[in-house]
Amino acid sequence: EVDIFDQSASAITTGAQYGGDRYLGLVGKRTWRSSGAVTFAVSLQAAAVVFVMRWPTTLCVCALACHIHLLHTLAEQDPAPAASEAGRQEVHSGDGIKDSQHSGQGDAQPGEQTATSDGPEMSPDEKLAEELFAKGEALINSTFVKKYDEALLLFQEAAKLNHKKSKEYVAFAHLFGDHLPHNVSRAQEILEELAAEGSPKAQMGLAFMYSSGIQFNSSQAKALVYLTFGALGGDPLAQMALAYRHYSGIGVEMKCETALTYYRKVAATVAEAVTPSGGMVVQRVRLQEEAESQGNNSPLLDEDLLQYYHFLADKGDTQAQIVLGQLYYQGGRGVAVNHEYALHYFMTAAESGNGNAYAYLGKMYSEGSPFVQQNNVTAMQYFKKAADKNNPIGQAGLGMMYLHGRGVDKDLSKAFRYFSLAADQGWVDGQLQLGIMYFSGLGVRRDYKMAVKFFNLASQGGHVLAYYNLAQMHATGTGVLRNCHTAVELFKSVAERGRWSEMIMDAHRLYKEGFTDAAVIKYMFLADLGYEVAQSNVAFMLDRGDCTLFDREETYQRALLMYSRAAAQGSTTARLKMGDYHYYGYGTEVDYESAATHYRLASEQQHNAQAMFNLGYMHEQGLGLKQDIHLAKRFYDMAAETSMDAQIPVVMALCKLALFHGVDVFSKELEDYKFSFASIDPHFFLGPDWDLYVVTLLAIILGVLIVLRRQR
Template sequence: MKGYWPRRMPFIIVFLQIIYVAAHTQPANPQTETSDVSSNGDSPPAALSAVQNERDHRGTEYSQGLVGEALSFLEPLEKGNSRYSSLKSSRFPSTAALYFLGELVSQLYFSAPPADQGTSDKGARGRDGGQTLSGPLANGVALLQESATYNDSDAIYLLAQMSFYGNFTYPKNLTESFQRYSQLASLTGNSSAQHMIGFMYATGVGGAVPRDPAKALLHHTFAAEAGHSKSEMTIAFRYQNGIGTSRNCDESVIYYKKVADKAIAWYRSDEPGGKAWVADSYSLADENGGVYGEGASASSAGINSPRGGGALDAHAALDDVLEYLDLMSGKGDFKATFSLGRIHYNGQKGLNRNMKAARKYFQAVVGQYWKRDGTKVETTDKPDIEKFACNAAGYLGRMYMRGEGVDINYDKALFWFRRGVTGGDAGSENGLGLMYLLGLKVSKDGIKAADLFRAAAEQDYAPAQVNLGKLHLDQGRTEDVQIARSYFELAARYGNIEAYYYLAEIANFGIGRDRSCGLAAAYYKTVCEKAEPLLSSFAEANEAYANGDRELALLDYMMTAEQGYEKGQANVAYLLDQENSILKLSTLSPISKPRSTLLENPDLALVYWTRSAKQSNIDSMVKMGDYYLNGIGSEPDMEKAAACYTAASEFHQSAQALYNLGWMHENGVGLIQDFHLAKRFYDEALETNDEAYFPVTLSLLKLRLRSAWNTLTHGRVNSIRYEPAPSKQWSLSEWINNFLEDDRLQYMDYEEEDLLHRNDPTHGADDGMYDDVIDDGVVESFIIIALAGALVWLIYYRQQRQLAHRQNNGAARDQRNQAGPVGGQQAQPDGGVFPRNGDPAFAQWVAGGVGH
């Protein structure tokens, strides 16, 4: 029953709003529209009046004083509503239900909304969006405007940011924002202003300026030359993909390398081991099971089905896992306790890192194996406790070495690392190796550090593989470079940012291999995108989206999309897509909020669906086909639609794409009308996703009727031809493999295992959590293989014995024939191993030799 009410709350709301509309519908009062702030009385705001007598002292100090005073009015307005505050998610499963109920209550007590609540994209009736400002906001804005008349760059920038983002509750006005950014750029060449101008020309967002890729590239170039990282990343992406300019891989690498150098320097600026953070980039569509909903989307079907999840239960898996682990931990399950520590240490979406809680759980695990004096617990009936205790010791050593949740203490770090090494923990070996390499409370010893790194790397521990690769790369010899590259490639499988950086450097400069511009650009791009806290606005976008501010979320996601983030591009397209809402509430309903004009841009949606699709997003490719098929954001183009569906269906990941191809073949839309091919694609859609059974079955029923009628009337369309299914001929090796194939039991479900490894900066080494299950499966498999091998050997041995026996009998018979009959006796022919048919002994042999 968990999640019952959250899933049904939207339908309850629909029922309640219908009742409300029937009883309380009233026309909106047009007289309630606000007036221009500049007409807020004939007298200026009080704060501005206080400085009217100081006009004789105009100058830099005067304008800066106005800015400082303005901020004293504005900063209190931002508290509790900061777009830069950390994103927090409720841990209660009824959050969604409470949200919808709150929306219902708030809407039932207010009159109908004005005709247009979207972002103002017109500089109408004053620079403040035609709305009356009052109180501290009016005072602060008036002071900033006064300071801006003296060309104070701080005041101009603040006004531009306020009108673009709506900071300090200021009404958004993209036209005013563009004017302010242009004013600042022309005055000082400010790189941030140039970046924002380039962004607005690139997207044409809000209609403030028309889209102009050439001007966008120009202003981004100005910003990039001044060292603006986001513009550098944007230009690199445009050169890499030929957006607004011709493709130029070398230019792309130049700009990507500039950003990657900053990213890796930022990563290394932390304590030993580099920075750790929770990734903020994720797909909004996945919260609803994908672009097409649960099961119909490639992101939640087939091999990706375990990752699917409904929007109303977005945190249900996390809550369930934590609750279960906490229960088992309370019963003394050290594995559950360790898992809780690791989850809190790594953090993830919906759960911030909690070093205090992590340390508590890790201490609890080591306490079940070591006493306070360092001696081991005398008796324990807990298998694998040593391995988990050593793993926990490795985490504790890392926390003390890096000062995570505790003060930096190299003595304690060394203590815990040495304990962990006794059990072969890879994290402890890597941590101890870093201490020897850097000389932290121990004498520097590169050889010992290398030995420790190698021991951890052999356990597939990514950070140790990087550290060992760096040591080999420093040697400079060709063979060492090859070894280093192999280690970096191994670590890159786990998303290690340093591994990607070194691979990019090797590919870019041709170290130990031929230079590869394309590979270098791809690796540098990955490095840049992994440094999310430094270079992206995903955190702010996620917060705005969680708070229901779709406009602000769109702007922030669009920033990341222009930088080349695929998830940012998919999120922008999803927000702009008019068909992504499963439950469309009537615009007459008081609970439905009118869609902002900023979100009405199908042309831009198609642009970002296309860019996301080019970065291997299958659902975006299918959506791109839908837009061409229905003429959304472009003229209808059936051939392009078919090409998109075909590309999305190549690897049989999208049942929706296969189904669409079947429909196009059935109806002859964009493809040749062919009922047989249509059936084939329908069948493949069902094979790709079992959940497509109902729509595919209905479509096949209709298709068979049409095909039968076409056959009876001798139509020109190729009808369905029924072909016998070929029988599968299994080889001996295939038969053995299928016989031995077995689904292994899991200690916990997919969601929990995914939570344990997600965002793990030390990911790569086996922690032994499933060794007991895996060992049982391996032993059983070896026993079966050994028995099968023994059987094969016995059969082979028997055949060889029979062959030798026949050969001996043949040789003896030849000798007797040459020697002639002895003693007047005739030589008897060889009867072989078994009596032949016709032999008097044959019947007795068939009967089993009864009587002998």
């Protein structure tokens, strides 16, 4: 049955995707013609999931075929263009691109649908469950202070009353061991129940469990089916995972256009949720780099350093006050958003006339928060004070006020002037808004090339909406030649900046607290979504043996898989580790030629000194490569030129190379004698690691010479 299922899965998912775009387009526009047809379609979806879990494949195919046919029929009845067709239409003024002023309206979790008043009247238990759920969501969706522990208590109470969305939160909390005990069996039980009822989030959860082999035997075919249904149901994470699979060719044929369709949907969700402040800055901590630097270069702010900043700020240091204000205003580096603290430090710094303080106070009054009442007049005053000090943040803020007529009469020419002043100083908000004005023809003649120029500049500063707008232009060929791969890469960058990216920091916290199995599962979930940093971190933890979920051989195989996916996304470290795994036979057979291939890629594409050194050694020893002393020396020299850290190992390697090359030449001169140096086999006398002994001896001699030279 499993074999038949695997053979049928590709056809099933292809058909589901055929109807899927139409399904998503209809749901997004709320244009269903018949509530009875909708009920029947949803019932068929749930039935199909049950068939996937419990019934033979033939029935599964029949149910899916009926479901897809119905969706296709409904789509044909709707005159509106399908979602997948929208991307092929020419982008006109105001369509396709995003402006931060119109994003971030509301705190609803991406992918969640708000409750409506339609449907039968709720029972007292249902009303109570809905109230508990709403309170819990408010606690975790707050832009300012998130209280997950309190929210999970409310979700658990609502779940006892059979509230489905609360059950989803509880299931994932158990799966990840985050704020609830790590209990994969309980998570599986809840997810299977909800998936059978048609929950897209639960289908995404089961897809991950089948994909990763957590609690189930790994089945990429079943994972693909569940992912497809989750994506059809509108779950952004399922859409994201499906997009990554199609773009990378994981379990499906590599199709850029299909990946573009799914990534575009997720990116639109993320772009709509962007707030003027930009949201919390997510630190993508790489565990290997953190371990190698021993915390010295950690992107997280050390608690002692944070206290030192507080000490300086309290002593009147304006720069420390600004640093703390920015940290608490936007969050990041392990510091939670706290606008009460941010307001305090900006106000204190403003007393000394600091331009940045004026600008950020303008932003806070322009946006409003639980601690700052929104006030356009006050915001305008602070922006004006900052702009008078030639502060680019204040100039961009003034531009926004004039652009939208907030606290002042609308004036596009003044908006353009202030945005230009900010952009000239490299401020990303000014660059973004100039791009939008050129794209839409607001106050200037429409110029797509200038729009691309300023969107590119803003994207270099990491602005999410700049990535999104560039992606739209590349996807539609507006102002640039249409390029699917460029559009996908840009949409992927936007999708990976959604609110779910905060899970990267959650996984790191679990790792630092010693919950390594839970951290591995959360990183694996993010790896399935296509996060390269998560793939690298999973591989690093498996490589070090930090996970107890798998046996030793399977651990190495999984690590190799994660390294291969990370390497495909450009990770130098992952490419180097793939060479090591093939060289030493970890998770695969010893294969010197494959090892050399990976080292060569790391050397040529990413200029990695370690890879160059390894290629030199393999040429020296004739392992997987032709033995060539001259090429060995060339690679050793390249490694030394590329990295200062490689210079000492290279010197020792070259000394060893020169020593044995000299011995070989000398032995040829004495070949007429009975005794020949060429007959000396170092492997026989010193064992297989003879070269390490020689290098160590040379290092000792070098150290002695350095000491003697200093004594003179």
